[in-house]
Amino acid sequence: MVDPNLLIGLSMLTTGLVLGAIFALTAAGVTIVYGCIWLPNAASGQFFLLAPLVAWSLSTAMGWSPILAVAAVLIAGLPFAYLLERLLIRRFYDVPDRNIAYFVVTLGITQILSGVFSITWGQWSDQYNIPPLAEGVVFIGPFPLPANRLIALVGALALLGALFVGLRYHRFGRALRAVFQNREAAALRGVDVQRIYLGAFLLGTSVIFAGGLLYAMAYSFDLSVAWSMGITAFAIMIVGGPGSVLGALVVGMLFGFVQAAVSVFASPTAATLSYLLAMLVILLLRPSGLFAR
Amino acid sequence: MNRMRASKDMWLWISGAALVIGLALATAGNRFAAFIIGIVFLNVLWTAGMNLLYGYTGLVSMMTAGVAGIGAYGTVKLFLDYGWSFWFAVPVSAVGAAAVGVILGLPALRLRGFYFVLSSLVIQVALTLVFIYFPQFTNGDTGITQIPRPGLWLPGFGAVDLTGPGFEIILGLLALAGVAVVYMIIRSRMGAFIIAIREDDLLAEELGIDVTRYKVMVFFISSLLMAVGGAFYAVYTGFISPRSFDVLMSMNIWLMVAFGGRGTIAGPIIGSAILVPIPFLLQELYQIKDIFYGSLIILVTVAMPAGVYGTILKWWRVRRQKQNTAVAPVAIKRMPAE
Amino acid sequence: MGVFGVELRRRHEACRGGDRCGGGVLGRPLRFLVIDNQTNPTQALAAARSFDAQDKVLVISGPTSSDNALAIYGYAEQNQVPFLVPVAAFPQLTKPGTQWTFRLEPAAVGWGYSIAKFVEQKKPGAKIAIMYSDFALMRAIAAGLKYQIPRSNLTAGPEIVFPQGSSDATIQATQVRAASPDYVVVIGAGAFDNTITNQLLDLGVKPDQIIHPFGFTTNILGWGARSVGSYFGTFFDHDLDGVTAEGKKFIKDFAEKNGRPPSYIENFCYTTPYVIKQAIEQAGTVDRAKFRDALRALQTKETTSGVPIAFDKNGARQEYIYYMQITSMDVAKKEYSAKQVFYMEWSPEVIPVYDLVK
Numbered sequence: 001m002v003d004p005n006l007l008i009g010l011s012m013l014t015t016g017l018v019l020g021a022i023f024a025l026t027a028a029g030v031t032i033v034y035g036c037i038w039l040p041n042a043a044s045g046q047f048f049l050l051a052p053l054v055a056w057s058l059s060t061a062m063g064w065s066p067i068l069a070v071a072a073v074l075i076a077g078l079p080f081a082y083l084l085e086r087l088l089i090r091r092f093y094d095v096p097d098r099n100i101a102y103f104v105v106t107l108g109i110t111q112i113l114s115g116v117f118s119i120t121w122g123q124w125s126d127q128y129n130i131p132p133l134a135e136g137v138v139f140i141g142p143f144p145l146p147a148n149r150l151i152a153l154v155g156a157l158a159l160l161g162a163l164f165v166g167l168r169y170h171r172f173g174r175a176l177r178a179v180f181q182n183r184e185a186a187a188l189r190g191v192d193v194q195r196i197y198l199g200a201f202l203l204g205t206s207v208i209f210a211g212g213l214l215y216a217m218a219y220s221f222d223l224s225v226a227w228s229m230g231i232t233a234f235a236i237m238i239v240g241g242p243g244s245v246l247g248a249l250v251v252g253m254l255f256g257f258v259q260a261a262v263s264v265f266a267s268p269t270a271a272t273l274s275y276l277l278a279m280l281v282i283l284l285l286r287p288s289g290l291f292a293r
Numbered sequence: 294m295n296r297m298r299a300s301k302d303m304w305l306w307i308s309g310a311a312l313v314i315g316l317a318l319a320t321a322g323n324r325f326a327a328f329i330i331g332i333v334f335l336n337v338l339w340t341a342g343m344n345l346l347y348g349y350t351g352l353v354s355m356m357t358a359g360v361a362g363i364g365a366y367g368t369v370k371l372f373l374d375y376g377w378s379f380w381f382a383v384p385v386s387a388v389g390a391a392a393v394g395v396i397l398g399l400p401a402l403r404l405r406g407f408y409f410v411l412s413s414l415v416i417q418v419a420l421t422l423v424f425i426y427f428p429q430f431t432n433g434d435t436g437i438t439q440i441p442r443p444g445l446w447l448p449g450f451g452a453v454d455l456t457g458p459g460f461e462i463i464l465g466l467l468a469l470a471g472v473a474v475v476y477m478i479i480r481s482r483m484g485a486f487i488i489a490i491r492e493d494d495l496l497a498e499e500l501g502i503d504v505t506r507y508k509v510m511v512f513f514i515s516s517l518l519m520a521v522g523g524a525f526y527a528v529y530t531g532f533i534s535p536r537s538f539d540v541l542m543s544m545n546i547w548l549m550v551a552f553g554g555r556g557t558i559a560g561p562i563i564g565s566a567i568l569v570p571i572p573f574l575l576q577e578l579y580q581i582k583d584i585f586y587g588s589l590i591i592l593v594t595v596a597m598p599a600g601v602y603g604t605i606l607k608w609w610r611v612r613r614q615k616q617n618t619a620v621a622p623v624a625i626k627r628m629p630a631e
Numbered sequence: 632m633g634v635f636g637v638e639l640r641r642r643h644e645a646c647r648g649g650d651r652c653g654g655g656v657l658g659r660p661l662r663f664l665v666i667d668n669q670t671n672p673t674q675a676l677a678a679a680r681s682f683d684a685q686d687k688v689l690v691i692s693g694p695t696s697s698d699n700a701l702a703i704y705g706y707a708e709q710n711q712v713p714f715l716v717p718v719a720a721f722p723q724l725t726k727p728g729t730q731w732t733f734r735l736e737p738a739a740v741g742w743g744y745s746i747a748k749f750v751e752q753k754k755p756g757a758k759i760a761i762m763y764s765d766f767a768l769m770r771a772i773a774a775g776l777k778y779q780i781p782r783s784n785l786t787a788g789p790e791i792v793f794p795q796g797s798s799d800a801t802i803q804a805t806q807v808r809a810a811s812p813d814y815v816v817v818i819g820a821g822a823f824d825n826t827i828t829n830q831l832l833d834l835g836v837k838p839d840q841i842i843h844p845f846g847f848t849t850n851i852l853g854w855g856a857r858s859v860g861s862y863f864g865t866f867f868d869h870d871l872d873g874v875t876a877e878g879k880k881f882i883k884d885f886a887e888k889n890g891r892p893p894s895y896i897e898n899f900c901y902t903t904p905y906v907i908k909q910a911i912e913q914a915g916t917v918d919r920a921k922f923r924d925a926l927r928a929l930q931t932k933e934t935t936s937g938v939p940i941a942f943d944k945n946g947a948r949q950e951y952i953y954y955m956q957i958t959s960m961d962v963a964k965k966e967y968s969a970k971q972v973f974y975m976e977w978s979p980e981v982i983p984v985y986d987l988v989k
Contacts, residue, residue, distance in 0.1 A: 004809030011805040019799055040407065060963075091595060099407040100353060101594055104551075107544060108590030115583025127822035127853040137833060146833055219798055220825035220853065228796030231418065238411065260802055272794045273426075276419045280412060284400040287408045324684035328677055425795075426765075432989065435721060435767045436672070436698040438705035530676050531709055532702040537672050573677045 002142040010143035012260050018149055020256020021156035022215050026229065027236035027248035028163055029207030035180045035243020036200035038099045039089065042106040044208050045230020046113035049223065051077065051209035052216030053121050056128045066131050070213050074206060081205040085198055093197065110230075117223055127222045152218040159210055160249060167245055176200055180243050208233075235279040241289025250291065306473060313465025321458040331461045331529055333569045335522050337468035340549045340561035342518030345475045347547060348555035349484070350511045351491035355543045356398065356413040357519050359420030362538030363390035364520025365527040366424070366431050369440055372528075379443030383524045390520035391513050398516075402508045405494070417540045424535035436534025440527050460529060467525065471518050476558055478514070487511055491556075548586070552593050554600030563602050675699035679706045689917050690715055692903055698767075700724060707731045713923045715907060717899040720768060722984045725947035733926050733942050735899050735906070737950040739768050740984045741977070742844045742864055743775025745952045749862075749973045750814055750842070751783035760788035760807045762827055763818035765795055772818050772844045774987040788812035793823065800827040801834075808834045816842050825853045832857050839956070846955070847894035851967055856960045862972065864952050867898035870969045871936055871953060878935030891965040902933050906940060939976075947979040 030044045041047070051073050058069035088105065092098045121128070134147040167173035178186040179196045187193050215221065215229070236255055240247025255275070282289060313334065320327040339361065346352045367386030371377040377385075401412035424431045431437070442460060445453045453459055478484050486507050489497040498504050527533045545568070553564025568589075572582055597604050670678075682688045683706075690713040691703065700719040707714035714732045716724055720739035724732055750757050759780060763769040773790070780787050789810050791803045800819075804827065807815055815836060819827045824843075831841060838860035843850075846863030854861065869882045869892040881901055885893040893901075906929070911917065914925035931940045941949045954973035960966070 004805075007809065008802060008805050011802045015799050015801045040411075088591070088595070097406055100410060103407065103410060105591055105594050108587040108594070111583045111587030111590065113587075115581060115585075115587060118583070119580045126849050127825055129825065129853065129855070144833055144835070215798075220822035220829070222822035224796065224821055225798070228798075234411075259797075260799065272796065273419065273422060276415055276422070280415050280419070283404065283408060283412045283415065287404060325677070325681045328680050332673060332677070428989075433767055434698060435723060436701050438701040438723070439708055440705070441709075530673060530702075531705045532672055532676060534672055534698040534701070536698060539671075541671070572674055573681075 006141070007143055010140060012257075014140065014143070014145050014149075014153075015260040016253070016257035018153045018156075018218055018256070019259055020253035021153055021160060022211055022218070023232060023236060023256050024249045024252025025156050025160055025163075025214070026208055026211035026233045027240065027252045028160065028245050029204045029211060030233045031204075031237045031240065031243055031245060031248045032176070032200055032207065033204035034099075034237060036176060036204075037089070037093075037102075037197050039102040039201070040099055040106070040234075040242075041204075041208075042103055042230070042234075043109040043113060044106075044233050045226040045228075046110050046117075047205060047208045048212035048215070048229045048233070049117070049221070049226040050113065051212040052130060052221060053117065053128065055213060055216065056130055057121075059131055066133050066217075069130070070217075073213060074209060077206050077209045078202060081202050082198075084205075085201045089197075089201060090194075093194065114223070114226065117226075122223060127220055128216070129220050130216045133217065149218045152214045155217075156211075156214050159207070159214075163207065164245060164249070172196075172199060176203075232275070235275050237289075238279050239282045239290060241291040244289060244291040247289055247291030302476075306469065309469050309472075310466060313469060314462050317458045317461035317465055320461070327458060327461055329570050329573050331464050332573075333565055334461065334464035334468040335526055335529070336546070336549060336565040336569050337562050338464075338471040338518055338522040338525075339546050340553070340565050341468070341471040341475045342515035342522070343546045343550045344555060344558075344561045345478065345511055345518075346515040347550055348557070348561070349475075349479060349491060350487045350508065351494075352402075352508065352512070353410045353547065354398070354413045354512075354515075355410060355540060355547070356394070356417040356420065357515075357546055358538040358540065358542035359417045360390050360394040360516045361519040361523030361526070361542070362420060362424060362533075362535075363393055363523070365523035365533050365538065366437075367520075368524035369437055369527050369533065370430060372443070373437075373440065379528060380445070383521060386524060387517055387520040390523070391516035394516035394520075395509060395513050398512055399509065402505060402512060414540065417543055421535050421539050424538065431535070434535055436532060436537070437527075438532050440531045440533070442528050442531075464525060464529065467521070471522075472558065472562065474514070474518070479558070483507065483510070488556075544590075545586075548590055548593070550600075552589065552597075552600055554602030554604070554606070557600075557602050557606065560600050560602035564600065567601070670699060672699055672702040675702050676706055679703045679712075683710060683712050689713065689911070689919060689922055690907055692717060692907065704729075704732050711919065713919055713926065715903060715926070717903045718896050720771070722771065722947075722988050725943075725945040725979070726985050727945055729945045731923060731946075733946040734948055735903065735940075736866065736895075737948060737952060738979060738984055739771035740775035740778075740982065740987050741950045741979065742952060743772040743777070744779045744982050745864065745954075745975060745977075746772075746776050746816055746842060746844060747779035747783040747785060748975055749864075749954050750785060752973065754813055756784060756786060757813035758786040758788045758810075760790070760810060760812040760815045761818070762791045762793070762800065762803060762807065762815065764793045764797065764820035764823060766820050769818040769820065771988045775982060775984075776816060778982055778987055788815075793819070793827075795820070797823055798826065800830050803827075804830040804834050804836070807831070808836060812840075814840050814842050816844065818844055822853070824850060825855070828854045828858060828861075842954075845895075847896050848891050848965070848967075851894075851957065852891075852960070852962050852965060856962060859957050859960055862954050862956050863969075864954055866895035866938075866952065867933075867936055868894065868953065868955055868969060868971075870955065870971070872971045873937050875935060875937055881935050892967075898933070898935055901935065902940075905934060906931070943979055945979075947984075949976065950979050951976040 026048055030041060033039050033041055055069040055073045058064045058072060059066045092101050095101050132148040133151055136147050137144040138147050138150050167177060175191050175196055176199065178191055179193055183193055232255065236248055236251045240251035316330050320330050343357055346354055364387050367389055368382045371382035371386060372379045397416050398413065401409050404412060425434045442455050445455055447453055486502050489502060490504055490507060494504050523538065549564035549568050550561045552568060553562065554560025593600065599607060679691055682691055691707060692715040693703065700716060700721060701723060703714060704724050708729065708731050711731055716732065716734045718736050719734065720736050722738040722740050724734050750759060761773055761776060763773045789807050791807065793800065815831060817824065817827050828841060832838065838858050841861040843861065843863040846865055851863065882893060885897060909931055910922055910925040910929055913929065914921040927942060929941065932938065933940060938951055939949060952975060953971055955969035956972050957967060957969050959968045
């Protein structure tokens, strides 16, 4: 018999990593959009859900292989985000206090999408499983980790790494960060701010889609995921500092481990309330977040 | 001049009272229609509070439903468990709820713009969780059912039956009183101050207005209106649960104000009168309700930032301005005073 | 927070499909309340009021499982309208003093009680772990089970509560596994139910150690083919031993139309119009009070399975439950088979239902 404490420790480690990486990735998507365009996307939870729902339809009803379905969703996400930016987001670039206007508009999008979900996917099923990419379990020491969840974890960490490196060293990433820090100065230096806005929206939205797809590879999901994930991603962004990808990464991991560990040490309900409390305290004491420059 | 306005105002309130009593009596024969009217009245009260906060002071609060919920749960607790008279329980719990609202909202009131919106949203979510997870006060997510309507004894009338149109009349008069409170505040010195805060709070601060103090006062008064509305909602519908006071309700109240026309007295009333009945009348189309509401939110923000009444007012002014230009070009100079 | 939000709508469709009363009884139409978990209580109340005041219906019936059921319950009791609830397991719907409400589905506290009875018979003294989501329905099931465990001389194992919105149960599953219970009762909400189930299986818990208090077609398929061997409670299943000829026809028609077998939810909806019709025929009139009295006196059987239908003084159904063991599953074809392993009937107040859940 294996020492149960070792098993619990390993389970905490893997769960914290999987949840933390997905949280961090999703929050990074939200924070890129907010930091650059000042667009607090209240519909990020719905976006997070939309991607795996489409992938679910492709892979179960249409019989596509899950890999193909995931890739197709990520590609199809680009024109979706592009249209949204052209038709709606773009209109507010010059509005004063546009973050409030955006918040309201995206709340509207949230309502529309949840209405759409409930008359489409909601009618078809009440829980969704994307067929696994790989069957079986991988043993980490004595601890069995399903191969599929391991793939999701590796995917999330790879994407996070790519995002981090890309923002730091790629030309577009540097221009994006310049706009984060000071849009007037960036514009004076010849950066086409509107193009960067478009790029940030496409990138951030795709990252949120990717987060949703990875989540769906690791877990069963249902329509309630949108709400809980939207709140979590927002909380991470606020605590980490809107616009800070590093903040999203650190705080996202932290939240993942807290959610993983809390039922071992405290009541799970306390955990839910403690998220909100952390968010509130940060908002009140340091509205720009822990990792703001 | 003042006297003329005062007498004009008085006639306006009297005809308003006549209108709500008339509406309540006209629908007395059809209890479904009466219920819709009653809920519209409650929303007029709530939107009056939201209008003071958002329309006149520029604070977008997403925790209004939570405050209404505290008022409702507090009243029901005192009324049912402690056997208080409903009419005594309402003011006590409303003041309590408004105080709790201010205490929770006070730190957030220092924050500007979007950070205030976010903080209030977080507080709203936390309040919903409190309603769910403290069942000893709230009966948890199943809610409290069979809340009886209170009796009322009026001097000169004796015991008044509140099961029929009596209660809708009370709700109507309450809504009217709420609107009147907002109207009087706007006409007072405080009104000028809070509008200055809405327009530019830094400038207002420089002019010597105690911005935080006025924000807190406005927040307290609007919370009071919310909580009273919540308490009456509880006994009127006979049922409350955490979902009666969730973030969607905060959003809906905000939407009614923005849709009708923020910062106008009539706007929120128009907003409530149009938006509240829609889901009740379109019950068969319940599936597209969310899509409809979402589209409306976007439409208002993009196309009608001033709301229905605000757009009408603007159109009316432009028209009048054109006429004046044709007759007497001098008149234009007075326009910026608006 | 819609656990059953989706299912409710399907229930509603099933109810419409199940309206076999040919456009009404004694010249009065039968209408069903169309609401779901996304409907807020104000709208549910308005809908009830509209039926009562506008359409002057004889009885309100609606597939409701959320707090809306309680809201309409309050309305029905205050305004003296008969309210027949097909699918809603809150015990509060029939709390002592209830006059106008009747519940077709057994109360959730009783489901928990029956799990202990089932295990007591299967393996005396067994150790039971409970994992449940923090929703009213799940709490009620857990309350009944926890009450009965010591009385059935069973051993209580770990009890784990998940907050609403949880996504991972690996650690909790590891904890449960470490306590090596004989059975794990899994009461998750929505998709999280699948996650808990699969993570328990990942960690080496055997399928036949897992008991689900309730299983309807979509969530049984959601557990996946690995769950063959697991147990679930139900009130109707296409593989029951006692399905009648009419029941077989119902199953066949439903499967042809929907591509999957019906479960207890659809069966309750199928049964509801039948119960209403019988009560009206016995009352011989469409007077609300007489109809209510006829429902109280009703002694009949479900036409699909032969299970008795009778209500106690509070409108609670004479309770019953089946436990089934999954014997095969094909998720892609939306098919599973199961065998009946346990059946019991009991009177609602054998356990202090109304004290366990307030």
